[in-house]
Amino acid sequence: MRQKNTGKINKWKWAFLLLVSALLALGIVVVERTTTNREATSHLATPITSKQDQKIGTFTTDKEQLNTVLATYLKDYQTDTFSYTVTATSQFLLFEGTYKVWGLTIPLYIYFQPNKLNDGSILLTVSEISAGTLSLPKEEILAYLKNQSQLPEFVEIDSKKATVIIHLAEIENDQKLYVKANTIDFYNNQLIFDIYRKS
Template sequence: MRQKISGKTNIWKWLFLILLAAVLGLGLVLMSRVTTYREDTSQIAVKKGTETKIGTFTTTRDQLNDTVATYLKDYQTKDFTYKLYASNQMVLFEGEYVFLGQKIPLYIYFQPSKLEDGSVLLTVSEVSAGTLGLPRAEILTYLKKNYKLPDFISVDVEASSILIQTTAITNNLGIYVKANTIDLYNDQIIFDIYRKK
């Protein structure tokens, strides 16, 4: 008789241990599930930096030309007025060149391109007074000295180019743009909009 009782006790002992292990295991699984984050927020954490991209806008040559003309009204002077606009192949600067007291029409043709930092580089492809070709360095020096240009535009005589630093255009909201795509032929000009932090 003693063997049967000890056998029954052993079975109950093992069943109790199995039940205890199952309850502990279930408890650990539930605890693990409850304390695990559902979404991995490390992937959407805000990048630390000085700027935040807030959007993108696409414009056409005509819309860009209207915007530039409106903006440049404040930079026209009594003696030196000029226009800057995009055609389907080039960006054109139209002004006047004073030679021997005569005002001669001045045309500077640029090939636009975007730089890594989002600025726009206008590289001189041709300079002319009327239909007569002129030396690039002399005309760019004349342009730099006589025409009133915005602060974010710099003329590089040696490289025969003009740099438009779009990130340096200031406003009260701290918003600026970077060039994304400049495709004059297909009439697609895209800028990314950023805000300083």
């Protein structure tokens, strides 16, 4: 006999999708800021003949700036029944939200441990998922998200390992630019991204 879907998992699905969109927004902000011309320098440019993608710069930020960008971006997605924040702490990327059901306010938490991979992708390892103080099974929640969510191709979920990989280089844009994570160090408050142009 099938259990009735209470909508609880759907809240987690939307929470996860919004977190992914927030990270995507950060990537878009980086790309947009790096593609805006400050002055005409085209006459100084040397033609590049290499077929390899070219590194054209580096973008450095910190947790405070990241938190400001995330708060601004996510402001429009708050509702009366579901509100949340995404915050970079000294160790984790913390998704903290609340939703109302049967007149009760239920707190939701997802703790992600961020790291960079050798190819410049971002690895988010789920440390814990909970509703209030009740821990939820990471593998089951992530398996549901993987099967039910229409995630972008650059997002890879491995429910057995409880990880999410954001393949930054696969994010498409008209400028043919992409970023690679160089340093993801929340403890020392250092976030560095290398900017590349596709050949």
